[in-house]
Amino acid sequence: MSVVEPLLSVRDLEVSFRTEEGVVPAVDGVSFDLAEGEILAVVGESGSGKSVTAMTLMGLTREPNARFGGTAHYKGVELIAASDDELRRVRGAEIAMIFQDPMTSLNPVHRIGDQIIEQIQEHEGLPDQQARERVVELLERVGLPRPAERVDNYPFEFSGGMRQRVMIALALSCNPSVLIADEPTTALDVTIQAQILGRIRALRDEIGAAVILVTHDLGVVADIADRILVMYSGRIVEQGTLDEIFYDPQHPYTWGLLGSITRVDRPRLRRLPAIAGLPPSLAHRPEGCHFRPRCPHEFDKCPEVPPLESRLEGRPHHRDRCWLSPEQKRQLREVSAGQIGLDPKAGVEANERRSGAGRRA
């Protein structure tokens, strides 16, 4: 495996907010790398800290009541402590973001063309005509019909899916190296979802940008992610390649997530399994492993915070935060194996072979 300098390197990121109820730690020691051109999915439920992590990389969580720790190195710039000026240079031009709700993410009183031109002009200062041409070309690339006409429309004149495409066009307008997509399809219909995701992947293939895809939906992830980070309550509880996570998940939370995906090709279950309990209130977390109250396999080592490390032979990049030994995990996982199409006896390789080429389209 070649050792290439990662594009983005996050170490021990911490973000907390001061609220009426006290100090709330939203992100509690998150570390990961992002390689050039890879699609990294960050998966977790509400309150897991996944969005805050993504936003913090662009400095969008800088508020008077926010506190930060850790570092994020991108092309020689340290983003967490960077000055406002440095950040502004990075935003849009190097790291761009697609937000969750396209309805509210565009300014309703400005034309969409103007809103994209604004970003281009801020970073590149092109002559108006040239900027406008680029915008029309971008809109075409994201699949917007009649781009030359619609470039002068207002956001409310578009449907949700179209608006999201405009957001994608906006994000790509200055050829960024990293694209952060924060739940890009959550506010859209399922049918549009596939289109948008396909668009994102196609664009990654075309321009080679790395993508951080933040979502709560593993189904979305299964089609396009290269690697996955599973977050829970401010921490990464498991990380690995797509196959590793889907076919050899190590953390009980991941099992729960996978088990709750409805599958067309499996026999219908009488009741869709859900993870018991609720996510912990961010202000009052349990000591040690945060997942304890909801974990059916809790034992006496759990009050100690499990470190995020690889416990499997030969798979140093497949890490998890669970004290259980790999054998114990395999045993306990057997019980839920059938649901996720896993052959409990075989390992990752066997299941990789089983899945076939369909996924790697």
Place this chain on the structure above:
Amino acid sequence: MAIDPATELAHERPGARDDDAAPERTAGVGPWRLAARRLRRDRVALAFGALFLVLVALCLGAPIWANQIAHTDPYKNHLTQKIVVDGKRTNVVSLDGIPIGPTWRGKFFLGADTNGRDTAVRLLYGGRNSLKIGVLAALITTVLAVLLGLLAGYLRGLSDTVISRALDVIWAYPVALLAVALGTALSLGGLEIGPIHVSGDSMLIPTLIIAVVYVPYMARPIRGQVLGLREKEFVEATRAQGAGPLRIMFTEILPNLSSTIVVFFPLMVANAILLEAALGFLGVGVLPPEPSWGNMIGDGVEHILTGPHLAIVPGLMLVITVLTLNIFGDGVRDAFDPRARIHLEH
């Protein structure tokens, strides 16, 4: 379709927690409790709210001051009297019409007016009147505005058209002109609606005028809110149960207006007090010899050359009172709609 036994087993997670044994109960806190909590934390708003109550108490205690300390009443004029000031005997009102300034003593604590009356005594009695008018007018406005807003917003159709047009007319009428016109007309002849007779110099006249003038100010936002509320599912649900419009309006919609009402009320009192002052200034509010802050300011401005304290004293009192109401009202508004939202979920 046969069910894979493995999936059945999956539901019996060994050692799984019992869902019903919730570890901590998060007590549900309704919007009122939350607002009250937030208000309690707003020291400044509470302080000014308390100050307002102190001022009210002071004014209500007017008779005590008048009888025990100043030994006079608000109507008695001491034009020809002399009192001792700094050891000298001076006229309460000098020969060329200039009244004495504040003595900071029991009698004529804040000086006298051009009629030789004790300013401090009149200030407190005037405060009683102004506050009474202010609060009563605000109450009437609130009741009318809520009623009209509810009817117009919920019933729509003809009721809405008629009520909205009427509100438009009042709204389009320049406030001061309307109040002054009504004030003048009514203070002359009084008001006679059927069996109800209100004499021209009753304080009810300015009260009613102020109340009516401000109705559109509050009724329109309420109507707007009702328009939104009537589309909500819980209203539809009640309708499906067979409830009539009256019941829906008063049991479903009205409670949801309560936060708006609570926020508006202090501001309406403040506005009423200010309008009363304007009317008094123009001579059509509370009529002499009855004091009110409005007509005291009016007098003071007229005779400002003889002594600015005549205008400053009642004005300052009014400003402070209205200010306390505004600050407290602001605090109430903030308590119901706080700005400090933490954006954790994006």
Place this chain on the structure above:
Amino acid sequence: MARFIVRRLLSMLVVLFLISILTFLIFNVIPGGDPAIRMAGRQPDPGQLERIREEWGFNEPVYVQYLKTMGQVFSGDLVSYSTQQNVIDEIGRRLGRTFALAIGAAVMWMVFATALGLFTAIRAGRVSDRLLTVLALVGVSMPVFWVGALMNYYLGFKAGIFPNGGYVPITDDPVDWFYHLIMPWTALSLLFIGVYSRILRSNVLDTMHEDYVRTARAKGLSERRVLIKHVLRNSLIPIITLWGLDFGAVLGGGAILTETVFDLQGVGQYAAESVDQLDVPPVLAVTLFAAFFIVLLNTAVDIIYAVLDPRIRLT
């Protein structure tokens, strides 16, 4: 758009009509309102009263009187009961003063309110914000005539920095004209600055948390650009509509109190004096005049709103 304007004009006429009726009723129908008695002065004899009634038509039914008076309004023949002057002419004479006061104040308060509102919003929660908010609240709590009177007394009469009330037409001496209006403008603006700056502050704080502002920041735009092109632009829209309404109100003579205190002899002061003397024609005329402007600006504001906010479609 055209249909919208026509509809609004029609509704405007309806409102004006209703207002004229209301004014007429207030003075003529409310008990104790026999204009003949008022006009005759003290101790009139019955013959005098009858003559007055004949001459002025007070014997006729109310609606006839109303129609006659309205007819006079539009033909320009309206005559005051007390001064016998032509009311319309008098209004024309005083128009410039009222306009000067209104326009100057409106510009002043808008500029200061925007600056203050934006400043306090940016520094929300800090000492400067709290201090300025209290100041704004003080501004809102002060009766305009009281402030005006005190300003007049201390700055005009005693210190002599500013003139002691009165008005100088711009055609006579522009500098003096301006000089005479500074205090009235300030007194009138204080109230509005207080109100508007706080509304703007509230709007700006709301807007700053909108998603599209986050997008704007994510684009790498400078903070200043984000504030002006995105935050302020969107926050001002509701303010503009309010401003239009208040501007309409003072334009038509709604600044009665300010005009009176500074003795500007404007349209509003005319109305106040007429009311005092129970002189109906000027009151009627001024009321219609003022209402006309309020409703006109109301309509204009709705149109401007649609221009500023493309989501609003005028039907």
